[in-house]
Amino acid sequence: MTETLLNIEGLKTYFFTEAGIVKAVDNISLNVRKGESLGLVGESGSGKTVTALSVLRIVPKPGKIVDGKIEFNGEDLLKKTEKEMQSMRGSEIAIIFQNPSSSLNPVYNVETQLRDVIMAHQNVSKVEARKKVIELMGVVGIPEAETRMREYPHQFSGGMKQRVAIARALACKPTLLFADEPTTNLDVTIQAQVLDLLNDLKRKFGMSLVMITHDMGIIAEMTTRIVVLYAGHICEIAKTHDLFEHPRHPYTEALLAAVPRLDMRKTLRVIPGNIPNLIEPPTGCRFHPRCKYATAFCKEAIPVLEEVESEHFVACHEWRNIELGGESKQ
C-alpha cells in the first residue's frame, strides 16, 4: 500500500450564521495517498469545497473548524500557527479555484502575481524569480511567455486565465493540489486542454491531486479513487472503477442514473426532492427523504462507513438488502 499524504479524521466545519449553525462538513474522515488522483464528488452544499478550504485553513468567516484532525505528512495542521500555515500554503498544499477571473488579482500583472508566490517561499532574487515565471508559463502552455507575463488577467481568455492560476498553484511544486471545479467555467474544448494539462503536470511533478467536481465525466476520466459527499456526510468511498460498476450507496446510484451521457441516450432517472437545508439537516441518514430504499431506521440513526469489499466503503444501513445497478447495467 502506498503512503498516506493527507489524513482527515472526524472533521467538522460549521458556519455560525444568524439563521443558525450550518453544518457544512459534519464528521468527515478520508485520506489522500501519495501520487494519487482522488475525486471529491457531490452537488452544491455537499461540503466538498469546505473540506478543501479546511485543509488549507482558509475557511471564510463565519465558518470555523470545530473538531477533527488533519494530518499532512504526519503533522497535525490544526495545531500549526498561522505563520507556519502560511509557509505551507502554496509550497506544500495549493489550490485552484473554479473562477480564475475572481481568484487572480486584477490590478497586478501576471508576472508580479506569479513572482510573488515564488519569492514568498523560495530564497531567490527578482531576476531568478522572473526566469522561473517564464519557465512556469511555458510549462502550463502559455505561448510567448515573455510578453504575455506583463499583461493583466483581463487580457487573458478564460482558459488562459485558468492556466495562469494553475501556474501560480504549481509555482513551488506542492505535493498536494486541490482543484476545485477547475473547468466548470470553461468551454468543452478548453476543458479538455486544461484536464490534459493537469494530468501531465501531476505526472511530471509526482504530486497528489484532489479533484473536486460534480461532473461524473471528469471524475471518471481523471481519478483513481472517489469520495462521494452528500450534505456534509460521506456516502461512499471506492476505486473509480468499482464505484461506476457497483455503486453501493443509493445516492451514488441515483446520481449516475441522473446524468445524461454523450455516447448513448438513456432514460434519465430523477432524484426526487431537493438538496436539504444544512441548518436543519434530515435526521439519521441525510439522504433518507430522497431515498427510495429508506426504512424507518434510516430516519433515526446516522449510518457509519463500513467496508463492503476491499477499499470500498459505504455509509448506508441497507446496503446488504439492496441490489443497485451500475453504469453498465442500465
Add this chain to the structure above:
Amino acid sequence: MTDNVLVEVKNLVKYFPVYSRGILLKKTVGRVHAVDNISFDIRNKETFGLVGESGCGKTTTARLILNLIEPTSGEVLFKQENILEKLKSAKRKEKMKIRRKMQLIFQNPYGSLDPRMTVFDIISEPFIIHKHVPKKVWKEKVYELLDFVGLEEYHAERYPHEFSGGQRQRICIARALAVEPEFLIADEPVSSLDVSIRAQILNLLGELQDRIGLTYLYISHDLSSVRQISNRVAVMYLGEIVELADTDDLFKEPLHPYTRALIQAVPIPDPKTKRMKIVLPGEVPSPINPPSGCRFHPRCSEAKPECRKGTPELVQAGPNHLVACYNLSP
C-alpha cells in the same frame, strides 16, 4: 415537408458594431460577426438543439428569432409568415398575437424572476398583458399551470427566494406556458442547476412536449443534455452553422472536424471508455476579425489550402445531414 415546418430561419445575419473610444466622434471601428448567414428550419413538435461554445452566437440567434434584437439582414418565418416584418409594421394587437406564440426560458432562474412578486403574480402577469384569460379563472389557471410543472397550489403565495434553483426554473416554465405558446426557446435551461435537479427539468420539458405538443429550440453548450433531449441538432462555430443532422446521426457519425473535436472533448461518465485524445489546439478566434475562408481552418488538423480561401457552404452529405466542410471523404 414544408407544411411541417414551424419556424424557418433564412440567411439570418447579425453584426454588432464596435465603436472607438470617445464621446463626440464615435466611429465604428469594426463589427462583431455574431451570427453570420445562418439558415435552418424547426419542424412542428420537435426539439431542435443548437450547440456551440461560448460566443458562437447561440443566444444571439434566439434573440433574433424572437425579434428582441433586430437582425442586420435575413428573415424569420413563423408558420410561413415573415414575423420580423410583421412585428415592425403590424398593429399592437397583431404583434401581441405573434409574441404569445413564442416564449423564452432563460439560463439563470435567479435573475429572471422578480424577487418582489409572488409566484401567483409572476405566473398571472402574462394574463394582464395578453388579456386572454378572464380574471375570475386566473386562480384556477395558475393552479393548473403549477400542477403542470410539478409544483403545489400553496406555492403560489410564496416568493422566488423561497425556492431552490430547480423549482425556480419550474416557475419560469409555468410563466412561459401561461400564454399558451406553440414554440418555446430554452436557453441553457439546466446549466445553472445541480446535477440531480437537471434530470428533473429535462424530463419535465419532455413530458410537456408530449402533453401539449410544444416545439422547442434547445440551446446549450452541454452536448450530453443536447443529445438527451433533441431530435435534430445544429452545431455552431463563430456565428456559422457547420453541421446539422438528426441527433443520433450527428453523435454517431459526426462529419465536420469541429463537431468531432467537440464530441471527443466531452468526458464520458464511465471509467472504461477512455476519451480519444484529439484535443483541439488553440482557442476560438475573435468574432471581430474572424478567419478568412472556413472559420475553423486555423484549428483544424485536416485543413487544406482551399479552406483558407473559400467559405464552405452547408451541403447535403446524407439523408437529413448537412455539413459545411471541403474535406468530406467521398
